[in-house]
Each structure stands twice: as C-alpha cells, then as structure tokens.
Amino acid sequence: MGTNLWSILPELVLAGTLVLVLAADLLLRGRPDRPGALTLMATLGLLGAGISLATLPGTGAFFDGLVVGDPLGRFFRGLFLVAGAMGIWFGLLSEEVPRTRFGEFVVLILAATMGTCLLVQSRNLLMIAVSLELISLPSYALAGFRRGDRLSSEAALKYVLYGAASTGLMLYGMSLLYGLAGTLDLPSLAPALGRELASGAPPVRLGLAMGGLFTLAGLAYKVSAVPFHAWAPDVYQGAPTPVTAFLSVGPKAAGVAAMIRFLSEGFGSSATGQPFFPWPVVIGLIAMATMTVGNLAALAQDNVKRLLAWSSIAHAGYLLVGVSVGTPEAIRAVALYAPVYLLMNLGAFLAVLAVRHRTGAETMAAYRGLGTRSPWIAVSLTVFLFSLTGLPPLAGFIGKFYLFAAALEVGRPFFLVLALVGVLNSVISLYYYARLVRAMFLDRGAGLPSVAAPRPVAWLLLVLAVPTLVLGLFWSPLAALASWAAGLS
Amino acid sequence: MSVGLPHLMFLSAVLLALGLYTMVTRRNAVAILMGVELVLNAGLLNLVAFSRFGRGIDGQVFGVFGVVLAAAEAVVALAIVLQVFRAMRSVDASRADRMKE
C-alpha cells in the first residue's frame, strides 16, 4: 500500500495544497494581498507535486490496476501541473476573476488539475469515470465563475448540461462494455472482448460498438472533438479568459491522453494486432471533421476569444491525428505536440487577456494597430499565432511535422489522406490567424488607446514566446522526453 | 417467469431512450437535467444488473460511485441553473442564446 500511495504522491500533494489554500483563504479574508499569497501557495504546491512527480519510484500498476505508473502518464501529469499553474497565474493577472473569490478559483483549478492527473493514469473504466467527473465538476463551476455575468452563466449552463449528457452516455457505454467483458480493467478488457467477439453473435458487435463509442463520446467531449464540440465555442467565449485558457489546454490534453490509453489498451492497437473495431478510422474521421469544422468556423469569427476557441477545436483535431495513427511514433508526436500546443495556445490567450484588460474588448477591432499601440503583445501574439499555424521555425511546425510524419510513416492510404487534410487545414488556419495579424500590423488603429502590457504579463508572454521560438529550432530535449513518454527511447 | 438479464437490459434501454427523449425535447434546464439523470440511471442499472448476473462485484462498486457522481453533478448543475435563473430570471434553456455564430 505504501508503494501505491507513493505512486499518486503528486495528486496527494495537490489535494493537500487544495485544503491548505481553502484554509488560507478563510484565514486571510480581507487582506489585500490574499490573491498573491494564495497564488504563491498554489504555485509551491504545484511545484511540490512536480518534484514528487520527478522523484516517483518505478512503473507498474497500482491500486489493483486502477492506476498505472508509466512514462506517458508521468509526462502528461507534468504537463497538467504546468497548465494548472498557468491557469492560476492567468487568473491572478486577469480582472475577470473577482479578487474576493480568488481562493475558490485556485481551489477549483487545483481540483481540476488533480482530475486531469488522475485521468491520464487511469487504467480502469471506473477510475476514468471518476477522474473525468473530477475534471468536469470544477470546470462547470469555473465556466460560471463570474456570477453576475450573463455570458458566463450561460456558458456554465451549456457546459453543465452538455457535460452531464455526455457523462450519462459514457456511463451507459461503460456499463455495456462491462456487461460484455465482465471487467472494468482496461488491460483485461481487450482479451475478454476478443473472446466475446469470437462467439460471433451480432448483438455482441452492436454492444461493442455502442459501448466503445458511447464511452468515447465522454472523452471526445472533453477533447471537444466534432461532433461533441458544440459547447466549446460558447463556453470558451463566455468563461473568464483564464478559465478558457486552462480548459483549452489541460482537460483537452488529458482527454487525448486518456483516449490513447482507452483505445489502445482496451481495444488493441494496430501496433499489437488488429483492433477490435476500426477505431483508428473512426478517430481519423473525427480528426478530419474536427480540424475542418474548427478551422472553417474560425474563419468567420470576429470575437478573438471565440476565434481561438474554434482554433483550439481544430487543434484537438490535429492531436487526434496522432491518436488515430496510434503507433508509438504517433504517440510521441502527440506527446510532443501537447506541450507545444500548451505554450502557444496559453500564450495566445494571455495576449487576449492582456488586451481585454486594457480595452475591455475581445473583438477584432480592438486589435487594430496593436503593432504600434503595444508592440510587445502584438509581436508575441504573432509568434503564437504563426506557431499555431505551423510555420517554421516555430515550435508549432515541429509538432505538426512529427504528427504528419507519423501518419505518413505508416504508409496506409487512409493516413495519407488524413495527413493531406491536416496540412490543407493548416493553410485554412493561416487565413484567420493572419486576419488577426493583419488587424494588428497592417491596419491602422488610429484613435485607439495604446495598451502597454503590465510588466508581469509581459514577462509571462516572454516566458511562453521564447520556448515557442527556441523549440522550433532546437527541440531535441523535448523530443527525447516525448520519445520516452511514448516508450520509444 | 423470473426477472433475467434481458429484462433488466431492456428496462435500462427504455430508461436510456426516455432520458434521451427528455433531454432532446425539454426546454426547461431542470427537465433536461432530469433526463440526464434517467440516462445515468440506465447506465447504473446496467452495471448492477450485469454484476448481479455473474460479472463480479466491480459493477456494484461502480454503481455506488455512479450514484455519488450523479448526485455531485446534480448539485453543481442545479447551482448553475440557479445562477442562471438569477441572471436571466428564467430557466428556459432556449433563452441562453446570447452567444452564437
């Protein structure tokens, strides 16, 4: 049992931090420096979780196979800790999070981070369901964090209804799987399902398809994959910007990682033989649809936050390309893309946050002439946007390169088409990213106020932009980590 | 005639269908939530039923967890509904349409 607890030490640290923050929130009531202190505490807690993550002993199954300690999980957990920290810092920098309720905010982020950490190492349907809920419940609350704000409330309502519905479906799907295989354990799911399939009765197949895909729906909604994406633009637009930034990174990556685990362990992957049902193709179709719908819808947006929301949907599609291909190289590509995506997407939202901070607006018009009004924000946002497009020498290109290379390496026509759709989508995406760039640099923002970025925002932008640049030229350390995560090294 | 697995599965399928139908047709947020509960319970019923008919204890454990999850979700959801009601004086989900394309 000791080993078992050690294996989730980071989560335990998070839980402890959460409690301490809650207590401190009460103790420091009324103090003007409360948000800063809480942030510091949370940061230290996340740091501690990170340190404990780095020092974790060995790998293997823990808690009777409920959770698994493996490089993939550790890699992503580290990533989620960063995402959580960023979410909290963003909150500190944003006026959208009321100061009086800052403790609440931190606690919710920490809880959701804990959920993402647990989800990525779950190896059991029950554990997946519970972790997913642990992500979802704080997320709902976060989306509706600004109580008086109608948009925020609306976003929360949409999110919660959508989330509840998909959770319900997922639970039903899981029950079917359980009924077919008699187990909730992912590793034993595959052989059991194989045996059932061998019996050849049509209801088995239908049940398998329904079970698998309903379960997938629960995850796909977290990833905001088409056709379970509809909530995302509204929620991303309505939620406070720090929340949006966090939601678009942490839970999304967690969903992708869980999907990898669920599909390849539960249904067999092409690496280990024929999958039980053609999930690579299904996921591939979902990926294509997600990329295309996300990018196309982003074309017409005037609200930058909403534009980025659609763009993050599209990026979920890119990540799903890796899931669909499913080879270790593809998983490495996902593992590489996820942190890169975290950097550039968080960076972009931070810039949005900063602009909103000064102008109170999120529309394209607020960005006109930003290149002269606030060169720092504009230049770094441009870096993030072009990185999101996938232009070298920025990190986004490396991520896409790995993804498409993994797809082409397999050499199957379907993946070739997938890659083709992917690259064409990056062309489409250029159009709307460049619209924003155009507004910032090419249009004249006569009469608009200048927005100097607050110093912390500027530094944080730098912290995000520099790696975005450097990783585009010198990415071997990250690639090595990703290879390790994917079991390739 | 004893109640067997097929009966329970059928019942759960009916619950699922009813739940889905409710979700799809109701405009009242609370009513939608009730539909969601039906769907959740369909899943839980399945789990428990399978567990009862020789698939081991896991299903029942899951069932217990499921009840807790459903409760927690309902709490959060109702809180949000309340918040929305405060903001909009209505729980008609169709009026939450400020954000659209």
Added chain:
Amino acid sequence: MHHPILKDFPLFWIPLLPLLGAFWNGTQGWWTQRRFGRAAVHLPAVILPAASTVVAIWGFLVLWFGDPGTVLHDSLWAWLDIPPLRAEVAFQMDRLSAVMALVVTFVGTLIHVYSTGYMKDDPAYWRFFAYLNLFLFAMLVLVLGDNLLLMFVGWEGVGLCSYLLISFWWRDREKAKAGMKAFVVNRIGDFGFTLGVFLLFFGLMTTPARPVPPADRPGSPDVAGHLEPLPPTSVTFREIEQLLQDPSRRDLLVQRKVLGLSLVTLVCLLLFVGATGKSAQIPLYVWLPDAMAGPTPVSALIHAATMVTAGVYLVARMHFLFSLSPGAMTVVASIGALTALFAASIGLFQHDIKKVLAYSTVSQLGFMFLAVGVGAWWVGIFHLMTHAFFKACLFLGSGSVILGCHHEQDMRRMGGLRRLMPITATTYLLATAAIAGFPFFSGFFSKDEILWKAFDSGNLLLPGGGVLLWGMAAVAAFGTSYYMFRSYYLTFSGSYRGAGDHGADVASGHDADHHAPDPHGTPAEGHHGSLPHESPVSMTAVLAVLAALAVIGGLVGLPHLWHLPNFFEAWLEPVFESSAPRIVSAGHGHGWEWALMAISVALAFGGFGLARWLYRDARNPLPERLARSPNRWVRGLHRVVYHKYYVDEAYDLTAVRGALWTSRAFAWWDVQVVDRLVIWVGAIGRLLGWIGGAMDRAFVDGAVEAVGEMISGAGNRVRRWHSGRIQAYVQGIALGAVALVVVAYLLAW
C-alpha cells in the same frame, strides 16, 4: 574546297570603332554639344566610322592580295557555349562580307558627313549621331558575324536603331508609331528567323552522318546501323557549309521531312520570313514606307542602302543551304518579283517624294531577291551595291530638296528646283538615270543582269521557268523608270509651286502629316516663306560622290556578253563556289541575252519618255484628269493603288486588332476567372466556415430537431425549429454518438 583562314585579323575594330562613337556621344554628347558646340559631337561621330572604313579597306586589300578563298577571322570570346552548341563572338570577313562591310562603312561615313549639314539645327544633334554610330556598329556585326546567332545580334540591333531613328522626332506621335511599327513588324520576321535557326540547329544535331561500315570501327561489336558520333554542331556559317559538304548528311537533311516539307526547305523558308521582315518584302513590307518618318539621312542609310539589304545578304550568305532547296529558291524569287512589281505599282501615284523613294526601295529589294532566288548570288549583291549608291544619292538628294523647301515633302508643292538647287538636281538626275537602267549607268548593269539571270534560270519550279518572273520584273523596271523620272520632273522642272501655297490640296489628305512642320527645332525653321536654296557643301559634296559612284559603280560588273572582264563576279566566285554546281542555266543563247538587253533599255527609255510627256514642267493636264476621271473604275483603281491597296488597313483590322482583342480577352479571363478560382476557393472556405459555424443551426439543429419532431409529433413544429440552442447541443451529443456507432458498425462489419 578548303579555304585558307587568316586567324586573329583585328576585324573587331570595324564594329568597335562606331560603337565607341555611339557610346561617347550617347553618354557624353549631351554636354559636349552644349559646351563645345556641334563639332565636338560630329568629329568623333564621323572620324570613327571613317577609321572603321579604313580597317575595312585594309581587310579588303588583304583579301585582294590573298588566295581567292581567303577568309579573315577574328575570334574574341565564347558567347553561347553549351556543347554541342558553340557560338562565339567572332567576326569573319570573306569576300562577300568584305563587299558588304565596305558598302556599309563607306556609304555610312558619307551619310554621316551629310548629316552634319542636314541635322545642324537639331538640338538633339548628339543623340542623332549616337544612334547613327550605333546603327553602323550593329550593321557591321550583322555582316561580319561568323555565326547565325551573332548575326542575329546585329540583325536585331539594326532593328533597334531603325526604331530609334524612325522615331527620332518622337514628339510627333505618328513618327513614334512608325518606329514602333517597324520594330514590331521586324519582330514578326525575327520570329521566322529564330525558328529557322532553331530548326537548322536541330537538323544538324540530329541528322547523323553516313553510317560507318563496321570494319572501320575497331572494338565496337554492335555494328549494324551504328552511326558515326555526331560532330560538334555549330551555328557558324563556315562550319555549316563544311558539314553540308558531306553528301550523305546533305541528302539526309534534304530528305528529312518536317511538317511535310523537306527540312532544308523549311529552314530556308523560315529564314526567308526573317528576310522579308528586314528587307521589306511581301507580306512584311508595310513598315518601310512609314519608316520615312525618320530624318532623311536615316532613310538613305538604313532604309535604302544598308539595313534593308540585310535580307539579301542573309540569303546570299546561306547560299549553300538555299541552293539545296529549289522550292525555297522559287519562293524567294517569286516573292522578289512580285514585290518588285507590286511596290513599283504603288510608287506610280505617290505625291510624297520620300514615299516614292520608299516604294522604289521595296521594289529594288524585290529585284535583289529575284536575283538571289534564281541563284545569281553575285548579281544580287551587285545590285545591292549599285542600289546603295544610287538610292543613297536619291534619298540624300530628296533630303536636300526637303531641307531646301522647308520640310516640304509633297512634290506637288515643289517644281523648278533645278535652277535653285543645281547640284542637287544634277545628282538626282544622274541617280535617276542609274535606277532607271539607262545604259552604262550602274543600275543598267546590275538590273539587266538580274533580268537575264531570271529569264535564264533553270532552277525554278515554275511553269515556263523564269520567263514569268522576268516579265514581272520587266514591267516593274518600266514602272521604275517612269515614276523615278516623274519624281524628277515634278520636283525639278517647271516653276516653284511651294511659296504661300499652304493648305492647297488638303483634299488628298493622306500626306498631310508629313508636311506638318516638326514641332521642335527641325532644321531651317527660321527660313519659312523664302525660296528654296541649295544645301551646304557638306551635303552637296556627298551627293556628288554618290552620283559619281551611281554612274560608274556598275563598271566592275560588266556583262560577259560584251566580252569584258567581270571583276565583281570573279571576286565573289570563291564564296559561292560550293553551291555553284547546283545552280543551272536554262541554256538560252546569246541571242536571247542581246534581245533582253535591248528590251530593258527600251523599257527604261519608255518609262522616261512617258514621265517626261506627262510631267515635264507640269504642263500636261492628263494626270490631273486621270485622277478626277469620270469613270468610276479609273478613279477607283487610282484610289486603291494610291492607298497602297489598303494593305495597312487590312493588317490593322486583322493582326493588330486581333492581338489587342486577344490580349483583352486574356486579361479579362485572368482577372475574372483565374484569379477568382482562388477567391472562389476562399469563398467556398468561408461558406463552409459559415456552415461549420452554423453546423448547429443548419445541420445538427435541423436534423436533430427533425428527429425530435418526429418523436414529439407534429405540434409546434415551426416554433421549435429555432428554439433552444442548448437542446441542440445535447441533441448533438446523442445524435453524434449514434452516428458514430452507425459509422463504426458499417466500417467494421
């Protein structure tokens, strides 16, 4: 037949010297003229071509004293050198190019001298001489270049200079347009020329020599049909000539068909297209009459004496190729004869003195092509030379007249100038006699020889051999004599009709643009209204020299008939040696030759007599009556001929309008269709974006609600269609999951 080659003879000086002059005046003339006066411009501009003449004479003398077939050669550097293609910047002077170079430099220098008088009041004096020198450079590259591509450099270069000089007075839009027309029409010819060169290169490169018997090829077992490796292919005249010495290669080239024609024939025809452009033959002659918009010395030098003869030179230069193709030769001769007749007929009724001379030039060029077309290469060159003398003299004489008459070019407003400008009148008369073919004048010998060779040709693929062509040429010769003397009488006899008579005969209209005074400082502007006067000595001296040459220049090529030595033919014989066996005579006897000579003399005098009767002293009313004849046919014929058969108008309607229309159509297409393709793609993208964004509304909403409707019955259908959005999302989940299941199910099983 191996000719000794004298390498590294400094031929490059011949073109270089004028180039230096052009460069100096072109870049520095604008201030030297202002600072030091005109002499600073024309001294280098005249001395350098004169020096070039001296070098040319030197080369000529070397050839004179060398072996008959000696070739001077001067290779400077490799220009286009991609094996097997090798074109060098290299000059060669054999006896043919020596004649050409001499004519060009000598006549060129004379005209430079003349221009110092003619252009003396023009502010752009320096520019004029820069262009003129540049022209000499280009022309000398053309005649001295040792390969087709270098020749093409000169070929286009003279075209450029012609453009620059025609539109020298560019402020007049018509003159600018005339220059443009000249260049573009020449480019049509160049299109043919280049294709000819390409085809020749292709033919030589891909036509192997004779199959080598296997025994000759030690160590190569794969014997049958193996061909000797290709020799380096070249576009150099000498090498092509040598390659064609090989009978098997020659036969292969002749027998090879391209587009149903023999390759050789096609090459010759394409090259000849180039020649028709440059030398103003049918159908590309239209630019030359318009080119008279340039200053008169330009017309004399470029559009009479030198540049326009480049086509004749080209055909003569490529004699070894043309002689392989009787078909091409026939075309050349026929076009030549046709042009001679056609242009002469237009010349009959022109009023503008320069137009008359222009059409006469076209006509005389036709004679030259007739000569080379029947294989009488030397005769063609001979006529080229004599024509250079007398036509330059005529043009310069007309220039003198025009200058004297204050830029009046309409002969109807001249008259009586013999008394006022005696030297001009005399030289003009002598040159007219020469062109008309009066016995013992230079034109007589060359033209008579052409007529005879045409009559006697055995190469033509025409019914009756050359008789038909001879007939056309003879009529043209009669016409020439007539309209030239007409121009003489109209200009110089009678009394002066110019003073105070502006605006008369505006009805004829066509030439109005030519007697519009130049808007800026053309010469003699201040002399308006006074009587014409003789030109300065710099001009009259040149006229005198040219007139003398026009009279005696023909003596170098006396007819064999007279049993006197024909220096000219002997001089050129080594050049045309290789093709000589293929040129055959029809075998008409001396009697025929005498008879023809008599006929041509009669025609010359007949034309003269007719012109004298009609136009001397402007006393005969017949021409006027003819133009206003009550007979519609007579008037119509007059008008059609006077308007040059409306060829320009026809070209304008077809080619020019066609090209413009095509270009507009393409431009429209480009903007409205090709460009839109991508805008369409963008629009489709946006449309899809809208659809994507509205997926909830249009697809998920709609479809899901439709399902919902089906379930919930018909009630409230319409109201619900756009009702809630959250339901739509939730429905999206349900429907999406179901759809996925269906897809997966279909895919898997």
Added chain:
Amino acid sequence: MDLTTNSLLLTWTVFTPAIGLAAILLLLALRPLARWPQVFLDQAARGIGVVTTVVATALGIALWAGFDGSTAALQFIHRTVWMRSWNIEYFVAVDGLSLSMVVLTVVVFLAGAVASLPWWGALDDHHPHFSKRHVPGYWVLFLLLETGVLGTFAAQDFFLFYVFWEVMLLPMYFLIGIWGAPPRRDPDGRVRGGPYAAIKFFLYTLAGSVLMLLAMIAIYYASGPGTLADGTATQHTFNLPLLARQAREGTFLRAAPILGLDFARVVFVGLFIGFAIKVPMFPFHTWLPDAHVDAPTPISVILAGILLKTGVYGLFRFNLQLFPGALDWASYAVGVLGVVNIVYGAFVCMAQKDLKKLIAYSSVSHMGFCLLGLAAGTPQAVNGAIFQMVGHGIVSPMLFLVAGVIYDRAHTRQIEAFGGLAHRMPEYAAVTGLAFMASLGLPGLAGFVGEVLVFLGSFAATDPLFRVLVSIGALSVIITAAYYLWTMQRMFLGPFNEAWAHLMDMNWRERITLYPLAVVTVVLGVWPVPVFRMLEGTVGTLIGGLGH
C-alpha cells in the same frame, strides 16, 4: 563525393544578414535605456541594413571567386548534426545552380537595400513614403528575408531547406502588408491593397509548401534503410546529395505506391505544385500581379528578382534531381504549361493599364521559359533556363525600379496618364528603354541569352511536341516587343503632357541602383560565359537522369 570538408564562408554569407538583424533588435531593446530619438534609430537601422547587405554581397562574390565550376561536386560545405534521431543536419553547400542563385540574391538584395533608402524630403503625413515608416522593423524583416532566401539556396538538407523556405514567407507578408499600398477599393468594388496582396501571397505559397512538406516526409521514409551500389548503408535521410544518389540508383522508383499510384509521380506532383505556385505558373500566378503592384518598390524588386527563382530552383533541385523519371513522364504537361505561361502572360501584359502590373505579368511570361527549359531537359535548354533566372533576376529588378521612379514622383502608374515624358526625363526614358529592351529579349542584352537557349534547346529536344511548343512560344517575341514598345510610346513619346512638368529626372539613389544593373545586363548579354562556367559541371549531373 567528399562531403566532409568544412568551410564556414557559406554559413557566414547566409547569416550575415541575421547578424545585422540582431544588431537592430539590440538597438531596439536598448532604446528604453538609452532614450535614443526615433531619428537615430531609423538612421542606425538603415546604416546597419545597408552595411550588412554590402558585406553579404562581398561574401557572395568571394564564394564565386573561390568556386570551381567544372565539377558537379558541392563546395563550401558546412555540416553539423541538428537533430540526430531524424538525421536532420545543418548542411549548407553550393553547386553551380545554388551559387548562381546565391550571387544573384546578394546582388539583388543590395539593389533592394539601396532602393529602400529614403530620398524624398517632403513627408506626407497621411501616408508617408514607405521608407519612412517603422524603419527598424522594415530592416529587420528585410534582413530576415535575405537570410531566408540565401539559406533556401544554400541548404543541402531538405528539412533545412523547408525551414528556410518558410522563413522567407513571414517577412514577405509583413513587408508587402505594412509597407505596401494602403487598402483601397477598386472600381469593381473589390478591396485591394497591400494587406490583401500580402495575405494572398501568403496563402498561395503556404498551400504549395504544405504539399511540399508531405512530399518531403514521403521522400524521407522512402529513402532507406538500404544499401547503395557502393555498399554504403543508408538510413532515412533528408540529405540531398544522398537522396540524389538514391534517386540515381532507383530507390524512389522502387518505393511503395501511394494510393495505388506510382510513388515518384505522386511525390513529383506534390513538389511540382508547391514550387510552381512560387514560379508562378499558370493558373497559380494571380497572386503575383497583386503582390507586385502593392508591394513597395524594393520588395517588388526582390520578389521578382529572387523569390520567383526559389520556385524554379526548387523544380531543378528537387523535381529534376530526385525524380527525373517522373519529369520525363510529366514533360509534356510542364512544357505546355511553360508555353502557356509565356504566351498567355505576354498577351495579358498587352492589356494592362498599370505599369507595375504589366511588368508583373511580364514576369509570368518570362518565368515560363524556365518551365519550358526544365521540361525539354536538353543541356542548352537547362542552361538557358538557369540563365533565364539570372537574366530575369537582373532585368526585372530594373523594371520595378524604373516603375518605382515614376510612381515616387507622379503617385500614379497608369500608363495612359503620361505622355512625352522623354521631354522632361530623358535619362529616365533612356534607362527605361534599356530595361524594356533587355526584357523583350534584344540580343546583346541579358534577356536574350536565356530565351534563345531555352528555345534552341527545347527545339532540339527529341520529342516533336517541343518543336510545336517552341513555335508557339516564339510568338511571344512579337507580343513582347509590341507591349513594351507600345508602353514606351504611350509613356515617353508623343506630345508632352504638361501635367507632369514638375517631375524631376532620376536622382542619385536611383542611379546607384539602376546603372550597375544596367551594366550587368549588358555584360551578361555579350559575355554570359561566367554564368555558364559556374554551371558547367552541375547541369550535366542535373539532367543526367533524364531519359534521353
């Protein structure tokens, strides 16, 4: 193939502009500390920019001086491992083709740099002259562009090539968009201007380059592992010389088909579209007129002089070198497209009313020669095509500079608006005339050599189709002459339009840019041998794989 010798000269050449860029950025970063006035920053940026460009030019010339053109071997090699697991290297080197382009690049950028200096004293506050707006930013992007282009030509690693290729895009986007024409509404109601042109350029090129990306990955995976004829074991690689060797040994012919189609052909098409967009080839050419018209003069100069060449360079470097078999297969299509470019472009030119647009379309026409030469594949044609790149790279900058001269003064480029300008601006008229003549292929000037060699070489190709193509393509000599002379006549000849009485003749900045180019035009026209010497060894190897 000795690929080990290291020389840093080429790396220095490529990154010299980047050093200048860094210097300017440093100045900008120090600005808050030092409180420099804006004027100082502007002047410093200009100074750094020009000096850097001059140094790069000197280094480029030094490369040329040290180059041995008789061999096809790569020279000035510099290799460092970049990403070991993918066998990605920083690998730059030049052969004749690359070097000719590198030299052209430094020369054209030098002209562009000089042309970017301001001359006009009067400031128009509403829309100041491009050379006075955001000066440091302009020079940063300008120098970034130069590094990108030089790297593109020097890279011998496909991945590196791709990175440099894309690096070219961004600065170009901003240079056209920010410093180009302001947005305006055309008579037909469409919004045009710098931003529109920039995004159009960007989208077109990116669409091409993503296809190239896929092709690149496919080539990578097809490239090994295996053994070469001489027993060398190969891994997956982006190394171009190695890929070329594998191509010669038929590796790509044996590669697994893609979607049931021949591997080489599919990849060839992917690469071809990617590069053809940049050439630009009909029907992907419409970004060019917009980009040219709305870019500031120096950027048009660079765009026409260099960027178009990257497309052709790619076709030679990749399509020809790696997939000669597929090129044989596609030669008809490529040849036909080339001739369409030539003739169609020429015709469209004739209908243009805007001088810059006319010049832009003339580029479309002239780049068609490169395609035709590529398709024909004979030594003359290929040499001609490469020379055409060089010649056009010298002549088209002249043309755009010429257009810039009049636009800076008259603020219009409508040809019909002028008339008789030779009266007021004789020197300008003369230089324009020279540029026009060079562009219309007057023998003795640089434009002619490439054209005639392409035509001659294509005519001598084995396939009779090429004779037909040349015959059609040669029609362009007439059309080209017609539109240039017509333009000349409408702008410079005829009665002087007194509305332009205030125009000044050329100034020294314009002379400094135009006269050297004019001299090069003439020199290359009569003495093109230096270029051919450079290409001597390279071309033979390049076309060695073609099936004739």
